[in-house]
Each structure stands twice: as structure tokens, then as C-alpha cells.
Amino acid sequence: MPELPEVEHLRRSLVPLLLGKQFFHVSLNREDILTRLGVKRNLQLALLKDGVVRALHRCGKNLALEMCDGRVLAVHLGMSGQFLVLSAGEHKDRVLTHAHAVWQFGAPSQKTPAHYLVFRDPRRFGGITSAPDMETLLRLRWSKLGPDALSLTHEFLAACLISKVRTLKATLLDQSVIAGLGNIYVDEALFAARLHPTRTPASLEPGDVLHLHRAIRTILARAVSAGGSSIRDYLDGKGERGSYATRHQVYGRAGAACRRCGTILESAAVAQRTTVWCPQCQFI
């Protein structure tokens, strides 16, 4: 389940593989992945054909490939999405199921595709879309996101928590409040900040907000350098797994002992998500 660290690590792994490369051919095997992002299919994905990759951007869990002529391919991995670069040989040998879109690309001078970029997504909670330029993508989609969790300031966190009546868990999962946190890192951040997931943001003391801010920044930074958390499906652009899952304190550990105090970790659905916390360390 890719969250900010996984998408950022993916972005970094794709930069050396894609920058300056040209897309020669695109094959789209499922048209409905184009509409899953809630944007009308008013632009053909095929527009990216012949595009040369200028930059890879990220906001929250969203990734965007910007071409030299301005066109943009926006990607959301959903739950099980993967964006893989394969050599021609690998692409020929491997049987890839759920490969919904495949780009052939290579160096602009060659005109011979040497590699394949594959978007696969078994559960199809993800999607791709295109835009004529970054400005349009920002206006249509990314403007609806809160600030990116990696660059979140303490002041902004305090401001966006102050009036909320929802639980902390629901608030932090809301991408329009903060972009990039998902079920894993919300649970991990709340544990690190010793805050119970069902607390209301309005009940937080200034010190709590400080701890939460520090926890979010620290955990995300560590997870990015560890290559993210590979639970089931997540792979980076080279097809490699992230190692941060071995360092989870609470996520996926319900019924096990808290690594801080030894109390058995509890689990329940909060904001319709499986939530794990330590009843001793995390105060209501």
C-alpha cells in the first residue's frame, strides 16, 4: 500500500532511469484506469508519445512525469499499483499480469526502444491520467491536496488540527488536510507521539502537536531512506522491495507486545481502517 515514502522512493528510483528518455510507443490495455482519478478523459494518453521526460514530481502519494514539451502523466498507485522499468529482455521473459499500460522508451537519438515502463495494478484502486501541463494538473487535482507531509511545518499542522472534530486518525488520513499519510504511517506516527488514534485533534495540547509533527517528519524521512514499506505489492522502479516494514512499531503487530513497554497491542477499526495502538503508551 504505497504511501508517501514509497512514492518518493519510487520517484527517486525512476529519475536516473527515465530522465531525458523518450517514449516511442504506448499501449493501453485497460481504458478504465484513465478515469479512475476522477478527471474526465478529455486528453488522450497517447499524447505522451514522443515525449521526452524532463522531470518527476510528487505531491503526497501522487506522482507526475513531466515532458519537455510540458505534457504531464499523473500516476496514483492506489493499493497495489506498480510502476516498473524493464529491459527489453526482461519484458519479453516475464509474464506480467495486470499490466494496464506499457510505454516503450529509450534515448531520443536511438529511436529504438530499449526499455519498457509498465504500470500494473491488480486491484485497480490506482490510475493514470494526462494533462497538457503541470499548471492544469495542479489546478484540477493537486490543489485539492493539503501540504505534503514531508515538508509539513509545525505551524501548519497546528492550524489544520485546531478546529477538527473528527478523530486524529481520520484527520491525518484525509489527503485534503495533509497529503501523503496512509494507514501505516498514521498508526506509526501516533504511536511515536504517544497519542491515541481516537482522540480529537481539538483536545491536543501544544506539546502534543509538537510531538506529532516531529513524529511524522522523522518516521517519513526514515521510511524514505529505507525504501518504504513493502507489505505485499509495493516495489520501486527497479522492482525492489522496501525494508521499512521490519521497523514498524504497531502496524501489523496487533496482539504482539509493545516494543516500548511490553503491553499487548490492541486493534480496532477507526475511521473504517484497521488501527493498532498500545493501550499503555497512547493516552486517550
Place this chain on the structure above:
DNA sequence: ATGGGATCCTGTGAGC
């Protein structure tokens, strides 16, 4: 206006 619930979808693993 706001939040909660249903919905989409398929691979995995527990249980019989």
C-alpha cells in the same frame, strides 16, 4: 458544511 458509510477490486491466508 461536514463526516460516515458503501463502493470499487483481487490476491492472500485462515479455516474447514
Place this chain on the structure above:
DNA sequence: TGCTCACAGGATCCCA
């Protein structure tokens, strides 16, 4: 061993 079925999750839509 093989089958069934609940479960996992992000974002969107609908309704209270």
C-alpha cells in the same frame, strides 16, 4: 489437499 470466504486498503460518491 483443495476449497471457500473474509479481509486488506485509497479515494470517491452519496446521503444524513
